Amino acid sequence: MLRNQSPEIVVGRLPLYLRMLEFLKKEGKLITSSQELAERLGLSSAQIRKDLSYFGEFGKQGTGYNIEYLQRQLREILHVDRVWEMALIGAGDLGRALAHYQGFVPEGFRLEAIFDNAPKKIGAQVGDLLVLSMSELPRVVREKKIRVAILAVPADAAPAVAATLVELGICAILNYAPITLNVPSGVRVYHLDPVVGLQNMAYYL
Amino acid sequence: MLRNQSPEIVVGRLPLYLRMLEFLKKEGKLITSSQELAERLGLSSAQIRKDLSYFGEFGKQGTGYNIEYLQRQLREILHVDRVWEMALIGAGDLGRALAHYQGFVPEGFRLEAIFDNAPKKIGAQVGDLLVLSMSELPRVVREKKIRVAILAVPADAAPAVAATLVELGICAILNYAPITLNVPSGVRVYHLDPVVGLQNMAYYL
């Protein structure tokens, strides 16, 4: 695959395209166009065509894009044409909410285990998982070859847990802790902080 | 205030600066520099100076930035030098986790009420709030002059709820539903979807 420009920002939009394609499919559509996608997503049709063209030719002139086909292609590009096992760290309110979330599996991810270091929580049932001690983390990550983790611990615990995850070979961390994590290059962190979103929007209030 | 370029992307970084300043303060620091902030945040020092200079002059040559002072200035710029009341829609697992979250108030936001339309949930105690019926939403929003909402309902319910929120005059929506919301200009939506983050990172796996 040719990579003559960094696609980081483009890759960031592909999951949105994938989500919208699923939505359109549920509306009964079989075909869509860059214009329809653009309108629904609040982007320009040129941007969508350009983004897609970076990875290949997926449409037909005069017709548009076959939704199923484009979904398959995008899933392949994003490597979500398989299921990635995940470790969830933190069995607090948020951790339990994530453990109950049904939306991961259809999109290429599955929670394999949930960890906490509070003795009161260890052994508790959460969804169809039992909360394991943090001391089990290395073994589970190794045995299940886990490469993705969700971090749902308080901010003050996050740096140490992140360091452990990195050491165990985790290379993608979905971080719910309200703190900027310092990780080596090669490890990716995606940050989800409600306060960052709220403060951002507050500027415009 | 002069606005000769769109600061959207800059405004998006200010909450990160604010969060890092708090972190440095907790380490006992009184002063920081664009270089220190840059290293900790993984940005360039030039970018941080440029971002700040867009809103004013907050530093001293040779010295750097007084942390407390810069925090106060950034809070004022972002309009989080006050507390915004919020309505939370959805009393599922995620809604309850958000209702228990202690991190909103120190950052300028407070949950005023939580709503759901499931009869089983209405009246339940969640944190120190009682779950109210959706039919109460208009009254509460009006009486408390609420302008910010958190949407924590399933994707299929989200568009209708968002439309209601917009109609009631809500102008900032923190959206946890995995769907792109269509709102009029003037209403801002900040999207938090774990799957989007995971799929984005999966590209690099």
Added chain:
DNA sequence: TAGATTGTTAATCGATTAACAATC
């Protein structure tokens, strides 16, 4: 064929970086 829409090029627009005078 006529109409529609893609994929792609070139132009435009905007964001980041490098460099440095100003100054603490």
Added chain:
DNA sequence: TAGATTGTTAATCGATTAACAATC
């Protein structure tokens, strides 16, 4: 004063958009 760091300018870099030939 010497050293450090800001605020700002100009240069660079990258992303978006407009336009259109190709083609279904």
